[in-house]
Amino acid sequence: MNRGKDGQRPHKEKCLRPVHIGLILGGAVLFASVASGPAAADSYSAQPREAVASTERVPEEFAPVGIRLGAFNLLPEMNVREAYSDNVFRTQNNTKGDFITTVSPQIQLQSDWARHQLNFLASADVFKYADNTSENREDLNLAGDFRVDVMKDINFYGGAAYRQLHEERGSPNDANGLKPAKYNLQSTNLGYFQAFDRFSVRLDGRADQYTYADVPTSSGIVREVDRNRLDTQESIRFGYDTLTGWEPFARVSYFNSDYRTSRDRGGFDKDSNGYEVVGGTAFNLNGIWAGEAFVGYLQRDFDDSRFKSVEDPTFGLALVANVTPLTSVNAVVNRTISDTTVAGSSAATNTFYGLSADTEMRRNFVVGVGANFLHSDFQGTSRQDDVTTVGTRAKYFFSRYFSVGPEINYVTRDAQNSGGPDDYDNWIFLIRLTGRI
DSSP: OOTTTTOOOGGGGGGOOGGGGGGGTTOOOSOHHHHOOTTTTSEEOSSOTTOOOOOOOOOGGGSOOOEEETTEEEEEEEEEEEEEESOTTOOSSSOOOEEEEEEEEEEEEEEOOSSOEEEEEEEEEEEEESSOGGGOEEEEEEEEEEEEEEETTEEEEEEEEEEEEEOOTTOTTOOOOSSOOEEEEEEEEEEEEEEETTEEEEEEEEEEEEEEOOEEETTEEEOOGGGOEEEEEEEEEEEEOOSSSEEEEEEEEEEEEEESSSSOTTSOOOOEEEEEEEEEEEEEETTTEEEEEEEEEEEEEESSTTSOOEEEEEEEEEEEEEEETTEEEEEEEEEEEEOOOSTTOSOEEEEEEEEEEEEEEETTEEEEEEEEEEEEEETTSSOEEEEEEEEEEEEEESSSSEEEEEEEEEEEEEEETOSSOOOEEEEEEEEEEEEEO
């Protein structure tokens, strides 16, 4: 879905110039269905949230070809996962295990025009628990994006998305409800790109509207309206293509968070604004090493004088390395600031590190390993969370249309100075069947 949304030269798109790599940042590396950190779905940052560095490796002869519909290509896919989690609620004590069946249909429609681009995506994740049926839920995702090529080196691009999501059990923001807390995320973005020979400029704007549902608990209703907000961000990026595989760039971003209520449940005004200034380089070295790296500074100020401003260095890395024709390595490092309901905290500063590798043991058999580490610092409090995820998986391709494989993941959290039993350990064993065209 995201191909071309960065506003790059359409006639160069398939050669993956370094300037294209910027879309990799902002994603997770390891098996996103179970390994995402507690703040992953609810963070505001100048980095593109929809960009994902995927570790899934599909041998070329088993890649889906889709269904041709005129000038479009339709790519249907169905994933069915049967999992066992030994700690469904991710608690320190009185843990409960359960079998979980997840059905995930997905349809992508991608244009195949010489100029311009139009794409659509519809997907869902339906979770069914064998014993803890109160955890049953459905997540939805509807999205579309476009690019209009005005001239060879000028284009406009944008997109819109609607997502129905749920708070992860074990998240610091989980209200411990009788059912998982539900929220909706509506996103829009619009951008402009122009190249002046080897120089380029990109303007981006984005808006994210979060709407949370009230959460019934054993002691009453938790009103989540104080988390409803509109996050906006604008950025400008300047780049210079050296024609040697490197593209140095500078980016300045401004972001604002406007809450619907004037005070949250703790009596704080959490409206805020801030900026981020970074410099770095995108790179693509002979198709083997590709990615982006940057360092910079970010600051976020809150309307409530009782909250201290967040002033931190920021940095990021997205690396895709084809170390051999059969083995790929992915690395991601990023820093974001996220909303939180932790008492007395204005926000959480999250630093994420991820590393994974996939290799083709045989032409139709792929194995992978990975590890993530997420450090969250809750501003205004002494609480700091460390979430570590390690895992391994395998996938056997029966044909271009079907594959099956097991996964094993282990997630652990060390919640320092949290004031309660917030540590947990969680083993997840699953097998996945995928059908695609």
